[in-house]
Each structure stands twice: as C-alpha cells, then as structure tokens.
Amino acid sequence: MISLLIPCYNEQEVLLLTYETVVAAAPRWGEPVEIVLVDDGSSDATWEIIQSLCRRDPRVRGVRLARNFGHQAAVGAGLDHVSGDAVIVLDADLQDPPSLIDEMLAKWRQGHDVVYAQRTGRRGESLFKKITGHLFYRLLDRVNEVPIPRDTGDFALMDARVVALLRQFREHGPFWRGLRCWTGAKQTAVKFERPARAGGQTKYTFRKMARLAADGLLSFSSLPLRMPLYLGAALMVISILATAVCFGWWLLAPGASISAVAPWLLVLYLASAQFFCLGVMGEYIHRIYAEVRDRPRWVVRSTIGFTDEAQSSAESRKAA
Ligand code: UDP
Ligand code: MG
Numbered sequence: 001m002i003s004l005l006i007p008c009y010n011e012q013e014v015l016l017l018t019y020e021t022v023v024a025a026a027p028r029w030g031e032p033v034e035i036v037l038v039d040d041g042s043s044d045a046t047w048e049i050i051q052s053l054c055r056r057d058p059r060v061r062g063v064r065l066a067r068n069f070g071h072q073a074a075v076g077a078g079l080d081h082v083s084g085d086a087v088i089v090l091d092a093d094l095q096d097p098p099s100l101i102d103e104m105l106a107k108w109r110q111g112h113d114v115v116y117a118q119r120t121g122r123r124g125e126s127l128f129k130k131i132t133g134h135l136f137y138r139l140l141d142r143v144n145e146v147p148i149p150r151d152t153g154d155f156a157l158m159d160a161r162v163v164a165l166l167r168q169f170r171e172h173g174p175f176w177r178g179l180r181c182w183t184g185a186k187q188t189a190v191k192f193e194r195p196a197r198a199g200g201q202t203k204y205t206f207r208k209m210a211r212l213a214a215d216g217l218l219s220f221s222s223l224p225l226r227m228p229l230y231l232g233a234a235l236m237v238i239s240i241l242a243t244a245v246c247f248g249w250w251l252l253a254p255g256a257s258i259s260a261v262a263p264w265l266l267v268l269y270l271a272s273a274q275f276f277c278l279g280v281m282g283e284y285i286h287r288i289y290a291e292v293r294d295r296p297r298w299v300v301r302s303t304i305g306f307t308d309e310a311q312s313s314a315e316s317r318k319a320a
Contacts, residue, residue, distance in 0.1 A: 001032045002105070003084030007074035008050070009040040011092040013199035015049050018094050023057070025098045029105055031085075035060045037092075038078040041068035070208060072174050072215070075154055079166055087163050089154045089176070094198035096155035103190045104157040113185035116156035116177075117192055118149060124196020129209075136213050140178075144220040148181045149189060156180065171293040173215040182220075184299050219293070222286040229279025235272030242268060 004022060008015060019035070026033045037050045039062065050062040063081050065074060075089055086108050090096035096117065104115040122130055137150040154176050158166070162185045169179050181187070204212075218224065246261050 001034060001084045002029055003082035003087045004033065004035045005038070005075065005078040005082055005087055005089045006035065006092050007038045007040055007071055007078060007089075008042065008046050008092040009068060009071070009074070009203045010042045010044045010046060011200060011203075012042075012045040012049060014093050014197070015046060016053075017198055018092050019053055019060070021094060022098045025101065028102055033059055034082070034084060036078050036082050037062050038074045038081075039064045040071065040074035041065050070211070071154075071204070072176060072212065075176050076174055079163055082163065085160050086157050087160065088157045091153075091155065093200060095194055095196070096153070097192065097195065100155075100190055100192055101157070107188050107190065108157050108159065111186070112188045113159040113162050114156055114180055114187040116149060116152045116180070116187060116189055118189040119151045119153070119194045120191050122194045125194075125202075129202075132209070132213075136216075140216055140220070143217065143223045144178070145222070146178065146182050146220055148178050148216075148220070149187075152177055152189070159185070161185075165296065165299060168296050171219065171295065173211075173219065175212070175216040175219055178216055178220050182295070184301065222282075225282030225286045226279060228275045228282055232272050232275030232277075232279050235268060235275060239265065239268040239272055 006018065011018075015037075022033075022035060035053075035057075037053070037060065039047045039050055041064075047062070047064055050060070050064075053060045054062050061081065063077055065077060069077075078089070079087070086105065088101055088104065090098065100117055104117070107115045122133070125133075133151075140148055141150055156177075158180065162180065162183055165183045165185075166176070166179055242261075243265055246258060246265065250256055250258055
C-alpha cells in the first residue's frame with residue numbers, strides 16, 4: 001500500500017482540488033492507496049472537508065490536531081498514523097505535483113529508500129522567499145553535520161523502514177527533511193520546477209519560516225555553540241602576536257614605556273580566556289542537547305557473517 005500524507009492548515013480553497021488530483025493519478029500507481037489528511041488546527045472548513053471526504057472515500061483518513069502545532073508537527077503526527085509500504089509527504093496546495101509520484105515510485109521500486117523532490121525553480125513565490133530560501137539551504141549545507149540536499153522540502157517518498165526509524169525521533173521542533181537524511185537511507189532525487197499555489201495564500205508566515213530555519217540549523221549543527229571556542233582561540237593568537245610586537249618594539253627602543261599598552265594586552269588575554277570558557281560550556285551544552293534529544297545512536301543497514309543464533313540473541317537483547 002502507498003500512503004499519502006498531507007498536512008493541511010486552513011486549506012479549504014484547495015483541499016478538494018488536491019484530493020481530486022491525487023485520486024485521478026492513483027490508478028496509475030498499481031497499488032492500493034491511503035490518503036492521510038492531518039488538520040493542523042485549521043480555523044476554516046478544512047476539517048469539515050476532511051470529514052466529508054472520509055465518508056465518501058474509504059481510502060481517506062483524517063487526523064485532527066487540537067490546535068495549530070505547525071507544519072513539521074503535523075507531518076510528525078501523520079507519520080504516526082500512516083501504514084503504507086511507501087509514504088509520500090506532500091503539501092495540500094498542489095505545489096508538490098502528484099504527477100511526480102509516478103517517477104518516485106519507479107525509483108523506490110528500483111531499491112531506493114528515499115526519493116526526494118528537488119526544486120530547480122520556484123514559481124509564484126515572493127522574491128523575499130526565493131532569496132531567503134536560497135541562502136538558507138546554502139548556509140545549512142555549510143554548517144550541518146549531516147549532508148542535506150539543497151532545495152528539497154518535505155515532498156519525498158520514504159520506505160516504511162525509514163518511516164519506522166523517523167517515528168523513533170521524539171525531539172521537539174523536528175526538521176524532517178534533515179532527519180530523513182540523518183537515517184542514512186539510500187536516497188535519490190527527482191527534479192521539478194515548483195509551481196505556484198493552486199489556491200489560497202501561503203500558511204508560512206515569516207515567524208514560521210524563521211522557526212523552521214532555526215530548527216534546521218540548530219538541530220543539525222553545533223557551530224553556534226562552538227563559535228566562542230573558535231573566537232577565544234583566535235583572540236589568544238592575536239594576544240600572543242600583539243605581545244610579541246610590543247616586546248620587539250621594547251627591545252628595539254629600550255627607553256620605550258610599555259605601561260601604555262600593558263592594560264590593552266591584559267584586556268585581550270582576559271577576553272580570549274572568557275570566550276574560551278564560554279566555548280567549553282557550549283561544548284557541554286551541545287552534549288547535553290544531544291542526550292536530551294535522545295536520537296537513535298546509530299542505524300545498522302545490514303550485518304553479515306553472524307550465525308543465526310548470534311543474530312537472534314542480538315535481536316532478543318534489542319527487544320528486551
Ligand atoms: N501547514 C501546516 N501547518 C502550518 C503551516 C502550514 O500544516 O502551520 C501546511 C500547509 O497546509 C501546506 C504545507 O504545510 O500543506 C506547506 O505550507 P504552505 O504551502 O503555506 O508553505 P509554502 O509552500 O508557502 O512554503
Ligand atoms: Mg505551498
């Protein structure tokens with residue numbers, strides 16, 4: 001079975017059209033389909049539409065969140081409710097064209113665990129969004145510890161095994177497009193030009209975009225916490241160089257007084273020591289953060305050479 005997971009927040013203008021587009025494409029996929037619609041605390045008729053679709057079509061299921069928890073939370077809630085062998089996450093506004101799903105399924109059947117859609121361009125989005133999006137993915141690429149392909153959103157197909165792994169991530173502010181890569185799943189891309197919204201307005205306010213960017217950057221990079229350490233080290237080098245210059249100057253001109261520069265040197269040394277201490281604390285905080293997020297520590301893709309006995313005892317240990 002194939003599960004489509006669609007987070008919806010105030011999508012009354014487009015939801016029906018999206019449903020019809022998906023249902024029209026579904027017979028091509030050659031497998032039963034379930035459509036899981038997650039209502040992220042909509043204040044319009046979205047839930048009523050989901051209810052009526054459920055009554056009309058047994059393939060549709062609805063999950064209603066108690067309030068607006070945000071797009072990533074809605075995807076997380078949906079992941080807990082899907083049961084397909086392949087799960088495809090897509091937006092409710094047809095900006096993630098269901099026509100791409102054919103190609104995704106073909107690549108999945110060839111053996112890829114994750115097939116993500118990569119935008120080659122965006123239509124109908126503000127210049128501000130295009131520029132910030134462009135910069136964000138490049139910055140993320142520079143600082144993150146897990147390579148996350150550029151210009152990809154949550155629109156992707158994931159094998160049930162990847163979904164089972166993602167369900168183990170109980171962290172707050174999940175950044176699914178990054179966690180998906182974190183699992184080390186065998187990935188490939190399909191490219192597409194992102195069309196404009198089929199109706200309605202974007203539900204991503206500036207605040208929500210900033211929140212998502214912060215979640216992405218902070219949960220995949222320790223750089224902000226390590227910054228003071230680097231700064232402290234740089235200042236220490238500067239302090240030592242400045243001391244050497246002053247000393248040389250004093251040697252060349254023995255009469256020169258160093259009392260004018262000594263306080264400045266002291267300030268430099270103290271500043272570097274302070275940054276260093278902050279950096280050391282950052283290092284501890286980073287470790288505490290890693291512990292409280294409690295991600296799986298590693299993922300084994302396969303093992304070889306174990307006798308059945310050893311393997312089953314390892315499995316029973318894991319179950320215990
Ligand atoms: N969405 C959501 N909760 C939110 C904001 C958005 O579930 O708080 C959903 C929205 O209904 C859509 C998807 O997330 O299906 C992407 O949102 P949108 O199209 O507004 O973002 P954009 O494409 O403009 O980045
Ligand atoms: Mg959209």
